[in-house]
Amino acid sequence: xxxxxxxxxxxxxxxxxxxxxxxxxxxxxxxxxxxxxxxxxxxxxxxxxxxxxxxxxxxxxxxxxxxxxxxxxxxxxxxxxxxxxxxxxxxxxxxxxxxxxxxxxxxxxxxxxxxxxxxxxxxxxxxxxxxxxxxxxxxxxxxxxxxxxxxxxxxxxxxxxxxxxxxxxxxxxxxxxxxxxxxxxxxxxxxxxxxxxxxxxxxxxxxxxxxxxxxxxxxxxxxxxxxxxxxxxxxxxxxxxxxxxxxxxxxxxxxxxxxxxxxxxxxxxxxxxxxxxxxxxxxxxxxxxxxxxxxxxxxxxxxxxxxxxxxxxxxxxxxxxxxxxxxxxxxxxxxxxxxxxxxxxxxxxxxxxxxxxxxxxxxxxxxxxxxxxxxxxxxxxxxxxxxxxxxxxxxxxxxxxxxxxxxxxxxxxxxxxxxxxxxxxxxxxxxxxxxxxxxxxxxxxxxxxxxxxxxxxxxxxxxxxxxxxxxxxxxxxxxxxxxxxxxxxxxxxxxxxxxx
Amino acid sequence: xxxxxxxxxxxxxxxxxxxxxxxxxxxxxxxxxxxxxxxxxxxxxxxxxxxxxxxxxxxxxxxxxxxxxxxxxxxxxxxxxxxxxxxxxxxxxxxxxxxxxxxxxxxxxxxxxxxxxxxxxxxxxxxxxxxxxxxxxxxxxxxxxxxxxxxxxxxxxxxxxxxxxxxxxxxxxxxxxxxxxxxxxxxxxxxxxxxxxxxxxxxxxxxxxxxxxxxxxxxxxxxxxxxxxxxxxxxxxxxxxxxxxxxxxxxxxxxxxxxxxxxxxxxxxxxxxxxxxxxxxxxxxxxxxxxxxxxxxxxxxxxxxxxxxxxxxxxxxxxxxxxxxxxxxxxxxxxxxxxxxxxxxxxxxxxxxxxxxxxxxxxxxxxxxxxxxxxxxxxxxxxxxxxxxxxxxxxxxxxxxxxxxxxxxxxxxxxxxxxxxxxxxxxxxxxxxxxxxxxxxxxxxxxxxxxxxxxxxxxxxxxxxxxxxxxxxxxxxxxxx
Numbered sequence: 001x002x003x004x005x006x007x008x009x010x011x012x013x014x015x016x017x018x019x020x021x022x023x024x025x026x027x028x029x030x031x032x033x034x035x036x037x038x039x040x041x042x043x044x045x046x047x048x049x050x051x052x053x054x055x056x057x058x059x060x061x062x063x064x065x066x067x068x069x070x071x072x073x074x075x076x077x078x079x080x081x082x083x084x085x086x087x088x089x090x091x092x093x094x095x096x097x098x099x100x101x102x103x104x105x106x107x108x109x110x111x112x113x114x115x116x117x118x119x120x121x122x123x124x125x126x127x128x129x130x131x132x133x134x135x136x137x138x139x140x141x142x143x144x145x146x147x148x149x150x151x152x153x154x155x156x157x158x159x160x161x162x163x164x165x166x167x168x169x170x171x172x173x174x175x176x177x178x179x180x181x182x183x184x185x186x187x188x189x190x191x192x193x194x195x196x197x198x199x200x201x202x203x204x205x206x207x208x209x210x211x212x213x214x215x216x217x218x219x220x221x222x223x224x225x226x227x228x229x230x231x232x233x234x235x236x237x238x239x240x241x242x243x244x245x246x247x248x249x250x251x252x253x254x255x256x257x258x259x260x261x262x263x264x265x266x267x268x269x270x271x272x273x274x275x276x277x278x279x280x281x282x283x284x285x286x287x288x289x290x291x292x293x294x295x296x297x298x299x300x301x302x303x304x305x306x307x308x309x310x311x312x313x314x315x316x317x318x319x320x321x322x323x324x325x326x327x328x329x330x331x332x333x334x335x336x337x338x339x340x341x342x343x344x345x346x347x348x349x350x351x352x353x354x355x356x357x358x359x360x361x362x363x364x365x366x367x368x369x370x371x372x373x374x375x376x377x378x379x380x381x382x383x384x385x386x387x388x389x390x391x392x393x394x395x396x397x398x399x400x401x402x403x404x405x406x407x408x409x410x411x412x413x414x415x416x417x418x419x420x421x422x423x424x425x426x427x428x429x430x431x432x433x434x435x436x437x438x439x440x441x442x443x444x445x446x447x448x449x450x451x452x453x454x455x456x457x458x459x460x461x462x463x464x465x466x467x468x469x470x471x472x473x474x475x476x477x478x479x480x481x482x483x484x485x486x487x488x489x490x491x492x493x494x495x496x497x498x499x500x
Numbered sequence: 501x502x503x504x505x506x507x508x509x510x511x512x513x514x515x516x517x518x519x520x521x522x523x524x525x526x527x528x529x530x531x532x533x534x535x536x537x538x539x540x541x542x543x544x545x546x547x548x549x550x551x552x553x554x555x556x557x558x559x560x561x562x563x564x565x566x567x568x569x570x571x572x573x574x575x576x577x578x579x580x581x582x583x584x585x586x587x588x589x590x591x592x593x594x595x596x597x598x599x600x601x602x603x604x605x606x607x608x609x610x611x612x613x614x615x616x617x618x619x620x621x622x623x624x625x626x627x628x629x630x631x632x633x634x635x636x637x638x639x640x641x642x643x644x645x646x647x648x649x650x651x652x653x654x655x656x657x658x659x660x661x662x663x664x665x666x667x668x669x670x671x672x673x674x675x676x677x678x679x680x681x682x683x684x685x686x687x688x689x690x691x692x693x694x695x696x697x698x699x700x701x702x703x704x705x706x707x708x709x710x711x712x713x714x715x716x717x718x719x720x721x722x723x724x725x726x727x728x729x730x731x732x733x734x735x736x737x738x739x740x741x742x743x744x745x746x747x748x749x750x751x752x753x754x755x756x757x758x759x760x761x762x763x764x765x766x767x768x769x770x771x772x773x774x775x776x777x778x779x780x781x782x783x784x785x786x787x788x789x790x791x792x793x794x795x796x797x798x799x800x801x802x803x804x805x806x807x808x809x810x811x812x813x814x815x816x817x818x819x820x821x822x823x824x825x826x827x828x829x830x831x832x833x834x835x836x837x838x839x840x841x842x843x844x845x846x847x848x849x850x851x852x853x854x855x856x857x858x859x860x861x862x863x864x865x866x867x868x869x870x871x872x873x874x875x876x877x878x879x880x881x882x883x884x885x886x887x888x889x890x891x892x893x894x895x896x897x898x899x900x901x902x903x904x905x906x907x908x909x910x911x912x913x914x915x916x917x918x919x920x921x922x923x924x925x926x927x928x929x930x931x932x933x934x935x936x937x938x939x940x941x942x943x944x945x946x947x948x949x950x951x952x953x954x955x956x957x958x959x960x961x962x963x964x965x966x967x968x969x970x971x972x973x974x975x976x977x978x979x980x981x
Contacts (some may be wrong), residue, residue: 069967071898071974072824114871136897140888147887150927154935155867162931166924173887173923177916184897184904184912 005049005062006080009090010127012042013097017120020113028112032105035116039098039123046094053087058483060133060196068137073191079134081196084484085261086130088331088477089254092338093130095462096250097123102459103346104243107353108156115156122148122247129255135183135193135263139176142219142255146172149244149252157239164232164239171232175219182215186267199266199491206270206498213271216264217279223256226279226316227286230309237305242349245301249308250342254334257315261327265319266488269495272322276408279320284417286313291424295431300351300358303432304344307384310421311337317418318399321409322492326402327485332477333395336470340384340392343463347377350456351436354449360432365441370451374437376460383467385429386422391470396422408496505562508569510555511548511577512617518544519610526603534601535592541606542588545613549581559979565685566624571976573621575830576752579837580616580745584609586841586951587741593945594737594848600646608638609741616749623760623979625674625684625710628753632670632717635749636663639742643734651855655733662716662726670713676706686761687981693764700765707762707769711776714757717750718806721780728791731799736851739795740844743802744837751809755829759816760980770817773810774911780807781918788925792860794847797925798840801884804922805836808896811903811911818906823977825906828898831966831973835895838962839883842955846877849942849952857941863929864938873942874933876956881926883959886919891962894970 016038020031053061060081069076082090101119108115125145132138146169154165187193190201204212222229237245265272290310297303315337318330350373351366352358367374379390386392400422404415441447452460470477506513522544526537552574560569587609595601615635622628640663644656678684680702681692692698715723731739758769784804791797809832816825850866851857867874883892896919903912932938962969 069970071827071970111868114867140893143888143893147882151934154931162935165935166927166931169927170920170923174920177920180897181900181904181909181912181916184901188901188905 002052002062003064005052006082006131007064009042009045009049009094010080010131011124012045013038013120013123017117017124020116020120023113025113028109031112031116032101035120036098036101038120039094039101042123043094043098046091049082050087050091053082053480055084055480056483058487059083063133074187074193076136076193077134079137079194080131081133082131084481085331085488086258087480088335089130089251089258090127092254092335093123093126093251096246096338096342099342099346099459099462100243100246100250102455103246103349104241105455107242107349111155115152118148118151119243119247122152126247126251126255130258133195135186135195135198137193138195139180139183143173143176145252145255149248152244153236153240156241156244159239160235161239164235167232168236171222171229175222178215179219182212185212195262195267202267202269204268209268209271210274213264213268213275216259216268217275220256220259220264223259224253224312224316225256225309226282227289227309227313230286230290233309234302234305237308238299238301242345242352245345245349246342249305249345250338253308253312254338257312257319257330257334260316260319261331265322266491269492270499272320273408273492273496273499276320276322276406277410280317280403280409280414283313283316283320284414284421286310286316287418287421288424291421291428295424295428298359298361300360300432300436301345301348303428304341304348307425307428308337308341310425311341311384313421314396314399314418317403317414321399321402321406322489322496323402323406323408324482324485324489325398326406327488328478328481329395329398329402331481331485332470332474333399335477336383336391336395339463339466339470340380343380343460343467344384346459346463347373347380350452355445360435362443363436363446364439364443365437366446366449367437368441369447369449372457373452376452376457376464377437378433379464379467380460381429381433383471385425389471391467391474394470394474408492502563504560505564505567507555508560508562508567508621509618511552511581512614514548514551515544515610515614515617518547519607519614522603522607522610526607529603534603537603538588538592538606541610542585544610545581545584545588548617549578549585552577552581561623561979565687566627567618567621568623568979569621570979572756572826572830572978573752575973575976576620576748576833577617579748579834580613580620583741583744583748583837583841584613586845586955587737587745589947589951590740590845590848591737592947593943594851594948595645595735597943598646598735598853600735605642605645608642612636612638612642612745616745616752619749620752622753623686623756623981625677625757625761628757629667629670629674632667632753635746636667636717639738639746642738643730643742645738646735651733652735655730658726659730659734666713666716666723668713669709669716673706673709673713676702676709680706689761690763690981693762703762704765704768707758707765708772710757711754711769711773714750714754715776718747718754718809719803720776720806720810721783721803724780724784724803724806727803728796728799731802732793732795736795736844736848740841740848743798743844744840747802747806748833748837751829751833754813755816755826756978758813759822759826760978763822766817770814774814774908777807777810777814778911778914780804780810781915782807785918785921785925789921791925794858794860794863794929797860797929798843798847801922801925802840804918805840805884807918808899808915809833809836811899811908811915814908814911815902815906821902821905825902826978827973827976828902830976831970832895832899834969834973835883835891835962838955838958839880839890839892842876842952842959843880843884845948845952845955846873846880849873849948850940851943852941860929860932861938862940863932864936864940866933866938866940866942869940870942873952876952877933878930879956879959881929883963885923885926887923889960889963891959891966894963894966
């Protein structure tokens with residue numbers, strides 16, 4: 001069983017997608033339930049996977065490794081593996097998918113079949129990205145995950161959905177293709193696509209590392225997105241349907257940061273050390289720029305979208321601190337952002353479903369008529385701005401600690417400026433909360449609004465539980481990731497010596 | 501003709517004899533039973549396919565060195581015959597409903613197929629020339645099959661004039677090579693070249709002219725001008741077959757000539773073809789963006805694909821890469837053929853009388869009308885873009901592998917940029933099908949739908965499990981003198 005566990009987790013939603021496809025056209029409720037139960041079962045499977053995972057072991061576990069395509073000297077492998085770097089992200093994916101499906105129960109009424117099928121296919125692609133240990137296999141999952149998301153945005157999105165969908169596709173593909181060439185180059189020079197083997201042999205000359213680093217970074221930086229490659233994100237996020245935004249922000253952006261962590265840093269450690277200050281600088285610019293732009297938004301969803309640019313800047317800063325604390329904080333912050341921003345998009349979706357507008361000026365005083373909604377929204381808002389006791393604080397604090405002591409970044413200015421970003425986050429998040437929930441209930445359209453129902457509470461509740469759990473007792477999460485991170489930082493220390 | 505040559509050419513001979521027999525049989529077939537000719541033609545192709553499959557493995561070289569039956573030829577011949585079957589299935593309903601059903605259609609198809617088969621196995625420049633004519637002339641007629649429709653007539657005339665022009669170049673090229681080496685057979689040319697007894701200037705000019713001649717056939721920029729008009733004007737079922745068969749045959753010859761006959765001049769022609777490939781990729785893809793007619797768009801897309809395939813030649817020119825480049829090339833030809841035939845199948849499904857239903861806007865709302873057809877078209881377009889998990893991705897992967905193997909990073913970068921551009925216009929169709937409202941009419945015909953399903957399934961399966969076919973492509977080595 002162990003050998004097939006990861007395959008099962010990855011491809012189980014595919015079964016659900018096939019069942020959804022053969023259901024009769026009019027049975028939309030059955031389709032929703034099928035999709036939801038299959039994604040829930042996948043989450044169950046991933047918990048089973050977690051129970052098999054030995055957190056004290058820094059190496060890949062539950063490995064499946066079979067030859068897939070043989071051509072001349074190459075063997076492309078079907079190679080899946082789980083380690084501390086990916087375990088939380090896999091769980092995040094399987095956790096957020098059922099929630100996203102639940103959040104869209106009444107919002108998507110048309111073409112439910114295709115929606116659910118695409119959604120489950122998307123889960124296959126994303127889980128595969130986090131588990132693939134063969135570059136070719138990884139690339140297939142990486143590109144494949146684009147297609148369902150493209151359709152989710154393009155078919156069920158807002159008024160400018162076609163533009164947003166194609167922009168999303170082209171931006172991502174532009175980076176991916178450069179990565180493809182780098183993957184090919186690695187394959188040709190090392191005769192293997194296996195990531196652990198490539199990391200272990202690790203004899204890529206420094207000047208070539210630079211180029212390969214940049215080619216991989218092109219793909220991942222667009223996905224994260226790092227300033228100045230972020231311009232697809234607000235379009236995609238604002239146009240995407242709620243469930244799409246949840247997954248896009250919650251999981252897909254992490255595919256970019258995970259890519260840096262899994263490929264750029266371990267495969268090209270010397271280049272990573274060399275580029276660390278540059279990446280750090282872009283990360284800090286992203287933090288401040290994202291925050292500033294968020295502050296000036298009128299559309300709540302756009303505000304949340306731009307806040308992602310800022311939050312992902314923190315993650316990048318943590319990763320390129322290239323020390324244990326920074327990377328651990330970075331990974332945890334990926335999860336935190338998935339939870340908080342996912343929850344924020346769901347919250348925005350709830351109000352949009354009721355009022356069909358997201359302009360802040362259209363609201364005010366919602367607390368008075370929607371107290372449950374207001375309370376949950378407040379918790380999520382506070383989590384997103386990093387209030388101590390909630391998850392965001394733990395991640396951001398660890399990252400700042402890491403970047404403060406980072407030799408690779410080499411200056412405390414990164415930390416100082418990033419800390420400024422935390423303050424800005426508090427400003428724009430509270431500003432948004434105030435505009436929506438506080439003040440007078442002076443708009444007639446808002447007076448008749450109903451508070452959120454049991455299903456909606458149920459959608460948010462698991463997220464809130466985790467927000468508190470990570471905020472109050474993050475140790476089990478750190479335990480899962482720390483052995484793998486420590487192994488990675490040892491590799492980086494050697495590289496740093498070489499560079500010096 | 502001796503026994504060895506006969507057995508080497510057996511599949512092509514079967515087609516020719518069968519086509520001649522059908523010409524006579526067709527006279528006695530009543531008008532309303534015209535379908536019999538189609539069925540008989542398919543039987544002939546199946547027979548040739550059977551012989552082809554039974555023959556694979558060995559390498560037969562005819563005693564006069566004009567014809568070989570090697571793995572390379574066999575792989576491509578199977579591909580041609582498969583496309584031929586699809587072409588019959590696609591034409592079956594289409595030519596009836598457009599009122600151009602005549603038995604000669606299928607007979608001409610058999611003749612042009614025979615030309616393609618011979619093209620893949622010729623190792624003598626004159627043989628290639630003959631094969632080229634055998635394949636081209638029936639295609640000229642087929643392009644004009646919808647006469648007296650003006651567009652079809654124009655298409656045939658343009659194709660004929662430029663085809664004749666190309667043949668002229670090709671023949672002149674042969675003359676030059678003959679002047680430079682004294683031979684037209686590959687084996688003799690190679691030995692004269694490697695003994696350095698040839699007049700290099702003449703041979704180089706000759707090779708250049710052969711390149712121009714075949715460049716017309718595969719629609720490489722700047723010899724592509726005819727393509728959009730001919731593709732648009734010809735009956736769609738003809739275009740479908742032509743865009744695959746004629747192009748693959750052109751490449752079959754191009755690869756063989758430049759890899760087998762002129763390897764010693766690789767340094768000279770490699771750079772030229774690399775530039776040609778870049779221009780073809782860039783222009784094909786950029787011009788495709790501006791098209792609003794699906795036939796023209798697919799025409800430019802096929803030009804762009806000629807560019808990707810041309811990248812193989814400079815890669816094959818560098819030492820030690822030739823073998824893997826050739827197997828990558830034929831795998832890509834397969835990938836292109838499968839997805840392209842499928843896409844044309846969808847075009848034929850949506851086409852209405854008098855060339856209506858061919859604008860990109862006619863695809864609006866196809867998803868709500870027929871979700872599976874829209875899904876199939878999406879698979880084809882994604883494959884042509886090169887997005888995994890489709891065969892188009894695997895094909896492109898191995899093309900870029902060969903190009904990088906040969907250290908042509910700049911060419912790979914241009915190829916990558918061109919692919920990105922292509923995503924834009926392919927996705928435009930997807931957008932229309934899925935995201936815009938509309939009520940397109942579709943023609944349901946069992947055979948036509950079968951071709952769409954078979955190719956869609958092949959596009960996906962060959963993308964996810966390319967192993968076995970890739971192994972075949974790798975074993976399909978080219979005979980080298």
